[in-house]
Amino acid sequence: xxxxxxxxxxxxxxxxxxxxxxxxxxRPASGTRLALRAAAALLGLLHLGLLRTTIADGPALxxxxxxxxxxxxxxxxxxxxxxxxxxxxxxxGVVLAPLAGLSVLLMLLPDHSTPLPAVDMLPLALHxxxxxxxxxxxxxxxxxxxxxxYQDSRLRQHAPGGVLRxxxxxxxxxxxxxxxxxxxxxxxxxxxxxxxxxxxxxxxPHLLEKTALSIGAWLVIGTLLxxxxxxxxxxxxxxxxxxxxxxxxxxxYLGSKFALxxxxxx
Numbered sequence: 001x002x003x004x005x006x007x008x009x010x011x012x013x014x015x016x017x018x019x020x021x022x023x024x025x026x027r028p029a030s031g032t033r034l035a036l037r038a039a040a041a042l043l044g045l046l047h048l049g050l051l052r053t054t055i056a057d058g059p060a061l062x063x064x065x066x067x068x069x070x071x072x073x074x075x076x077x078x079x080x081x082x083x084x085x086x087x088x089x090x091x092x093g094v095v096l097a098p099l100a101g102l103s104v105l106l107m108l109l110p111d112h113s114t115p116l117p118a119v120d121m122l123p124l125a126l127h128x129x130x131x132x133x134x135x136x137x138x139x140x141x142x143x144x145x146x147x148x149x150y151q152d153s154r155l156r157q158h159a160p161g162g163v164l165r166x167x168x169x170x171x172x173x174x175x176x177x178x179x180x181x182x183x184x185x186x187x188x189x190x191x192x193x194x195x196x197x198x199x200x201x202x203x204x205p206h207l208l209e210k211t212a213l214s215i216g217a218w219l220v221i222g223t224l225l226x227x228x229x230x231x232x233x234x235x236x237x238x239x240x241x242x243x244x245x246x247x248x249x250x251x252x253y254l255g256s257k258f259a260l261x262x263x264x265x266x
Contacts, residue, residue, distance in 0.1 A: 014101030137184030
């Protein structure tokens with residue numbers, strides 16, 4: 001079966017998974033929750049397997065915009081499954097699964113990036129792993145913040161519904177948000193340090209924008225964590241700062257890649 005056909009089938013499977021999470025949210029059942037987690041883990045692994053066939057380009061790595069987005073989505077999906085076993089975050093699958101399906105289709109875009117030579121792979125692999133961990137954790141935090149914003153809005157309107165009753169209490173959701181932010185901030189700190197150690201001059205012209213935006217995201221998330229600890233920041237303030245931090249991080253990597261490959265090239 002061709003790569004295009006496999007990509008379309010995987011994207012359709014992700015959409016089916018998203019539909020399953022919608023049904024689970026409306027009619028919670030422990031058996032269904034376990035089945036969905038198993039399906040999400042399987043699709044995430046298949047996703048990585050498909051990525052392996054398109055990222056490996058002989059002695060180099062092809063990490064264009066489509067592959068980069070898809071790799072991030074696969075990492076988020078697998079991290080989501082792991083965290084959902086420990087904490088109740090299954091509701092995020094409603095949004096996460098369709099987005100992962102869309103990311104698979106982005107792999108079909110033409111790759112205009114410059115292949116990365118596969119030399120000194122261990123340092124590069126460490127930096128990429130730390131960066132992916134930071135992106136994945138903060139992406140989950142951003143999704144959690146969006147769910148909290150919806151939950152808070154419905155509560156303020158005194159309009160509880162079936163979906164709202166299926167969500168954990170807002171206080172529990174907030175505690176999980178800051179746990180994800182703390183882990184994501186630690187991973188981002190290590191990713192920035194590994195960039196300094198392994199990538200040479202991170203303020204070189206071709207890395208300047210990415211570095212500046214990444215540091216900006218680090219400062220925003222760090223400020224939020226300090227504000228939480230010293231001033232008790234929470235609720236809408238926490239949501240806004242979380243989304244702002246993740247937006248900067250997304251622009252740092254995905255935005256700069258898109259601009260280089262499609263805007264400036266065009």
